[in-house]
Amino acid sequence: MEIGSTVEHADQNVCDPASQRGESMPPDSGKTSPLQKEKIPLQQSSLATIHDDTAQRSQPPVGGRPFHPDASLVLIGIRASGKRSLGLIAATALGRRFVTEDHFFQSINGLSRQDYLKANGNGRFHAQDIETSIQMLEDNRYKCVIECGLVSLTSSFQDYLRQYCEKSPVVFVLRDMEQIKILLNLDGRTTRMLEHGNMTHRNCSNFEFFNLEDQSINGSPDSDAADRTSPKYSFKLRNAQADFSSFVRFITGTHSARPTFDSPFSLDIPVELRAYTHALFLPMSKFVTGNIDFDSLESAGDLLEIYVDDWGSSTSEHLSKMVAVARRALRVPILLSANRRASEQSASDKYFAIMLQGLRLGVEYVSMDLDLENSVIQRLKAAKGYTKLIGNYVNGIPGEGGWKASRWMRLYNKAVALKLDLVRLLNNPISRHDNEAWSWFVEELKGVPGPQLVSITYNTGLQGRTSQIINPTLTSVTHPGVPTVEILDGSAPLLSARDITKSLFDCFVFDSLEFLIVGANVSESLSPAMHNAAYDWLGLRHHYNTRNINSWDDIEELARNDRLGGLSIVQPYKVRVVPKLKSLSGHAKAIGAVNTLIPLRANSSGVVPSLQVQAQERNRAGPIMGWFGENTDFIGIMNCVSGSLSPRNAIQPKTTALVIGAGGMARAAVYAMFQLGCRNLFVYNRTVENTRGIVRHFNHWAMSQSNGDASSYTPSPEPVMVLESLTDAWPSAFLLPPIIVSCVTHELLDGNPGASFEMPESWLQSPTGGVVVEMAYMTRETPLVKQMKRFREATRRPWVIIDGIETLIEQATAQFESMTGRKAPKRCMADAVHAALEENTPYLVDKEELLT
Numbered sequence: 001m002e003i004g005s006t007v008e009h010a011d012q013n014v015c016d017p018a019s020q021r022g023e024s025m026p027p028d029s030g031k032t033s034p035l036q037k038e039k040i041p042l043q044q045s046s047l048a049t050i051h052d053d054t055a056q057r058s059q060p061p062v063g064g065r066p067f068h069p070d071a072s073l074v075l076i077g078i079r080a081s082g083k084r085s086l087g088l089i090a091a092t093a094l095g096r097r098f099v100t101e102d103h104f105f106q107s108i109n110g111l112s113r114q115d116y117l118k119a120n121g122n123g124r125f126h127a128q129d130i131e132t133s134i135q136m137l138e139d140n141r142y143k144c145v146i147e148c149g150l151v152s153l154t155s156s157f158q159d160y161l162r163q164y165c166e167k168s169p170v171v172f173v174l175r176d177m178e179q180i181k182i183l184l185n186l187d188g189r190t191t192r193m194l195e196h197g198n199m200t201h202r203n204c205s206n207f208e209f210f211n212l213e214d215q216s217i218n219g220s221p222d223s224d225a226a227d228r229t230s231p232k233y234s235f236k237l238r239n240a241q242a243d244f245s246s247f248v249r250f251i252t253g254t255h256s257a258r259p260t261f262d263s264p265f266s267l268d269i270p271v272e273l274r275a276y277t278h279a280l281f282l283p284m285s286k287f288v289t290g291n292i293d294f295d296s297l298e299s300a301g302d303l304l305e306i307y308v309d310d311w312g313s314s315t316s317e318h319l320s321k322m323v324a325v326a327r328r329a330l331r332v333p334i335l336l337s338a339n340r341r342a343s344e345q346s347a348s349d350k351y352f353a354i355m356l357q358g359l360r361l362g363v364e365y366v367s368m369d370l371d372l373e374n375s376v377i378q379r380l381k382a383a384k385g386y387t388k389l390i391g392n393y394v395n396g397i398p399g400e401g402g403w404k405a406s407r408w409m410r411l412y413n414k415a416v417a418l419k420l421d422l423v424r425l426l427n428n429p430i431s432r433h434d435n436e437a438w439s440w441f442v443e444e445l446k447g448v449p450g451p452q453l454v455s456i457t458y459n460t461g462l463q464g465r466t467s468q469i470i471n472p473t474l475t476s477v478t479h480p481g482v483p484t485v486e487i488l489d490g491s492a493p494l495l496s497a498r499d500i501t502k503s504l505f506d507c508f509v510f511d512s513l514e515f516l517i518v519g520a521n522v523s524e525s526l527s528p529a530m531h532n533a534a535y536d537w538l539g540l541r542h543h544y545n546t547r548n549i550n551s552w553d554d555i556e557e558l559a560r561n562d563r564l565g566g567l568s569i570v571q572p573y574k575v576r577v578v579p580k581l582k583s584l585s586g587h588a589k590a591i592g593a594v595n596t597l598i599p600l601r602a603n604s605s606g607v608v609p610s611l612q613v614q615a616q617e618r619n620r621a622g623p624i625m626g627w628f629g630e631n632t633d634f635i636g637i638m639n640c641v642s643g644s645l646s647p648r649n650a651i652q653p654k655t656t657a658l659v660i661g662a663g664g665m666a667r668a669a670v671y672a673m674f675q676l677g678c679r680n681l682f683v684y685n686r687t688v689e690n691t692r693g694i695v696r697h698f699n700h701w702a703m704s705q706s707n708g709d710a711s712s713y714t715p716s717p718e719p720v721m722v723l724e725s726l727t728d729a730w731p732s733a734f735l736l737p738p739i740i741v742s743c744v745t746h747e748l749l750d751g752n753p754g755a756s757f758e759m760p761e762s763w764l765q766s767p768t769g770g771v772v773v774e775m776a777y778m779t780r781e782t783p784l785v786k787q788m789k790r791f792r793e794a795t796r797r798p799w800v801i802i803d804g805i806e807t808l809i810e811q812a813t814a815q816f817e818s819m820t821g822r823k824a825p826k827r828c829m830a831d832a833v834h835a836a837l838e839e840n841t842p843y844l845v846d847k848e849e850l851l852t
């Protein structure tokens, strides 16, 4: 059997976009790696003999980070840790082949592992298992995600992995032992043995991922269970999918290349470059004692600082779990810091170990004391990969040299000389007058010649509150839901992000603004409920209302109000207003439709500053000179589809998608499909002329993306195609679509099919089911949703139905973030929508859909 056929096929549709593009060979000419030449001694090992000295082996390897961008990603961990499911998720997120040990073993040895064991006995099986696993890693050095099996518990394979870590990411997947015990029905002794063995993985891996239970899971929590045909399957791994996809994108460096957002108003801009950002400070000891309710901390900071305040033998495990829990609950970047003074002996070593654990977990930022020994700083720099290093210094003794002392500039220069990514300088002041000295220092920093290092500076404690409010970058904050902590140097935060935001209004840094949703008939929109709830949650003194308009002139009239904060745009204006806008995000330009307008204001000299400056100046009033247009509808659709596509429907070059409609929302849907990697798109709309318009638009755009090279799209050189009639058979050259997005509005608008639309059953025959997104949200159950439910019941095919409320919430959070520059409290906004729906029965009757 050929090696190429060893890719694990969970089913016919397993993700293998890379191999389909013919990219499975290593990017360089070297088909043999140096490791292949060194013959690694193979020892015979069995599970019973592996719990010996391996635990005491060296510290976790670091490897030469960042690795080659295509270096294969290897997953290790014990049975039931979830490697198989995570591997599929990673292969999908990175567009790589997925190789599994079982499959590879059989392809090389002609027998399954069980049969080989039966035929050859324990000793030969183990030796063969190790040799085959090494071959698996060597043969697939690039562009793969590789799942290792139990062999990773043997000491000789661990020796091999340690060397492999020099060149490639090896991720240790761990999971709550209690869960594994239940899943594998283990007794206490075996659990302890397995746990001990499992922990040896830490020393032969350079990354670590805690595979958290998915609370949405019902029934068996085994994520490896063979239940992929269940209609509920895709929901089971929703959270794990989001967490692990962003983890692997981060550690492979693909996060920065992701073309998801391209606007200076997006929160994808690194947090340290945005204005008035806050770092929520959480000591790890409070997590360990179970004192943190993460749900209450939604949007309580733009970044989460995990502060390791107490070190013990379980610190690494606690940190792994805390990072996983915090990521899932808060979805903000994580900064790791530690109290170096908490340990007396060999503080640097322990401190280094904690920092290294943070780097293994792929946290986005690590704060490192600037007075550390140089050798430790250099080791951390070498291990940092894509994590940003913050040089940190806290003057904890009040009065010991205020901001005018030369120490501060020396520290700043040290951070510059060390080529760190940021610097954080905090001073414990004697009086509030030290805030004036702080302002002086901030001005001094601005005068430093050459490129400036992003600096976080302020005075700590009660006397430093003024500087904590005014400091624009990552002031540390607390929250009423976080138990108070004492820190010897006085740097424990006292204010919450909400306190600071309100104070920014009190001292006229922020202005109270009015936001509006405008369109032909917006009076029943649910957007006001969501946006107003979010303002309240964050302490923003803005208001969001509805306004029916008749033309662009009405928008110009509204723009005379300096306090207008931004507009949500509804049909029929989403496409119409585009030519009137001064500037558009790349996405909005590609889509040719907007749903969000952000004012471009003149400054006091009448000049309209750059978009970057406009983004820094959000939440402030001023004369409106034009508009920036954004489209967040596509983000809503994209997030909903990607969160509900099961791995068996993972997007590959041959995947098809169908969009119904031809208005602004349909354009956003087509673009969302492109962004997800879909290259065969069909559009149906009752008025064929309108369908042709949108199809022409996107084929033209697609061609511009491939520099006029039609061969990048196969089988049709034009990736977007018209479906003329509901009675047409599905085009035979293409697979039936596993993704359908219906953007049906009232038939008077855009001549689309009207609210009674149902799909021809012949188009619904995707053997693996898929996702149907119904964008209409004014009707509780549209005819299409009813039809899909019936169809799913009758065929038992796994179709996931997403209603318009889900996409409404997703587009609204992205819109809120673009308009205000603040992290949207999604749960709060979702609660507000559901409360509004319950209160307001008119939403629940069948009615015309005018909003999409």
Ligand SMILES: O=C1C[C@@](O)(C(=O)O)C[C@@H](O)[C@@H]1O
Residues within 6 Å of the ligand: 517, 525, 526, 527, 528, 568, 569, 570, 595, 633, 808, 811, 815, 851, 852
């Ligand atoms: O289409 C919609 C729905 C919406 O119009 C509403 O009804 O609230 C809000 C818009 O931002 C979005 O593009």
